[in-house]
Amino acid sequence: MYAFLGWLGLIAFGWGAWLFIPGFRVFWLHELAPAWWQFQRMLTGWLPFSLGDLGYVAVLLWVLWQTYKCIRRWINKGWQFRIWGRWLWQMMLATCLMYGWFQLGWGFAYLLPRIQQSFHLQLKSYSRAELQDLAQWLAAATNTNYVQQKPESEANRIAYFRENVIPAAIEAYHQLHLEGATGMYRHPSIKPSLFRTALNYMGIEGYYNPFTGEAQVNTDIPPVLLPFVTCHEMAHQMGFAQEYAANFVGFLAATHAHDSLFRYSAYLDMLLYACNSLRHDGHTDDSLFLHQLWESLLPGVKRDIHEIYAYEQAYAGPADRLVMHVYDAFLKANQQRRGIHSYQQVIALLIQYKKQIKEHG
Structure with a gap:
């Protein structure tokens, strides 16, 4: 929970700095983002296959597996809010993690002319x-x-x-x-x-x-x-x-x-x-x-x-x-x-x- 709240706070801070601190936009565009993009390519460029494609497959399989487990518990134990609540919580955590990673590392580029x-x-x-x-x-x-x-x-x-x-x-x-x-x-x-x-x-x-x-x-x-x-x-x-x-x-x-x-x-x-x-x-x-x-x-x-x-x-x-x-x-x-x-x-x-x-x- 603390990690989740901290991650939400980081996303909120990023948006706030982008909207209200012009200097942050300059820093993100000319320093932070280019360094991050080059670091990403350094990590993945030497691989002969697409790591990102495998990551998409892994996320899809994880979602399907969690959904399967949730449905199986529902069939065995009947309707319980705790079962579906846990599944929703897991999906929310995964979505929040991916959104923050996307927005802070790339999404702001859509806002730049x-x-x-x-x-x-x-x-x-x-x-x-x-x-x-x-x-x-x-x-x-x-x-x-x-x-x-x-x-x-x-x-x-x-x-x-x-x-x-x-x-x-x-x-x-x-x-x-x-x-x-x-x-x-x-x-x-x-x-x-x-x-x-x-x-x-x-x-x-x-x-x-x-x-x-x-x-x-x-x-x-x-x-x-x-x-x-x-x-x-x-x-x-x-x-x-x-x-x-x-x-x-x-x-x-x-x-x-x-x-x-x-x-x-x-x-x-x-x-x-x-x-x-x-x-x-x-x-x-x-x-x-x-x-x-x-x-x-x-x-x-x-x-x-x-x-x-x-x-x-x-x-x-x-x-x-x-x-x-x-x-x-x-x-x-x-x-x-x-x-x-x-x-x-x-x-x-x-x-x-x-x-x-x-x-x-």
């Missing part, structure tokens, strides 16, 4: 003409950087991911750091997820584990997406919590990579975001514009888009819709008002970024 502070970009509204101009720019860049998939990327995706994608992604962030865009990325901890089959049906390409600092990637996705998804998850490790922020920083890292496949992957992924925005805007002449944009793409680019679409359709179903609803609620609870649609907000940043390129070169 990192993109605005680091890159001086704003989530401004944009016109349809600006969106079309961005889509044309991305299509041209996608064609320019097109590279055919390497045969080994299909033969053994996990080995290809570990031996090719991870080292190139680390080098990409090193290049981004040399240009002064981000801090140094140290102590890599990037793993193929252990739940790849389940992730396919849930529509998840990758995720960051705030409890262990690991970046997990679903290596079953089309290989052309692996470079950008890896850079996206690494952006979370750098403290860019919002999904649009991780998208943008991942895009910057991938487009600064020496490996042309990374540049192609980033431009292609952002092109799909721009096309989705145009498709959902509802303007009558956007269908003609999208048709013309499609016709401008190289045959190899079209094949890759067909592969991505075929992969998504093969696993589409109730599981991915349920997960999207749950994750939408999670994002909204963490100050991302647009929920799952916050990924799409990267378009507003790219339009501003494109203007910066035009103005400053």
Whole structure:
């Protein structure tokens, strides 16, 4: 009980300091949190498997075991408030422990406008003409950087991911750091997820584990997406919590990579975001514009888009819709008002970024 109350007090102190002591926010962002994130990666980076995934399995098994014991006592001894009260107490303790660990070590990052502070970009509204101009720019860049998939990327995706994608992604962030865009990325901890089959049906390409600092990637996705998804998850490790922020920083890292496949992957992924925005805007002449944009793409680019679409359709179903609803609620609870649609907000940043390129070169 004393430990539980002490932990609650620590959470309350953290929230109070965050809300009422501006200096604590600066200290958390520049000193405490980066040191904690690097320490996490130091502890888990050397492991060839995902410790966080095993932790999720252990927590699930523990919950199921405690629930089974509670139901068994209920059947044997009948209804007793003490039995269910003990179970509720255990669940509350576990939830409180995980929430505190999450919030104090990672959750505050959702409240920080990192993109605005680091890159001086704003989530401004944009016109349809600006969106079309961005889509044309991305299509041209996608064609320019097109590279055919390497045969080994299909033969053994996990080995290809570990031996090719991870080292190139680390080098990409090193290049981004040399240009002064981000801090140094140290102590890599990037793993193929252990739940790849389940992730396919849930529509998840990758995720960051705030409890262990690991970046997990679903290596079953089309290989052309692996470079950008890896850079996206690494952006979370750098403290860019919002999904649009991780998208943008991942895009910057991938487009600064020496490996042309990374540049192609980033431009292609952002092109799909721009096309989705145009498709959902509802303007009558956007269908003609999208048709013309499609016709401008190289045959190899079209094949890759067909592969991505075929992969998504093969696993589409109730599981991915349920997960999207749950994750939408999670994002909204963490100050991302647009929920799952916050990924799409990267378009507003790219339009501003494109203007910066035009103005400053």
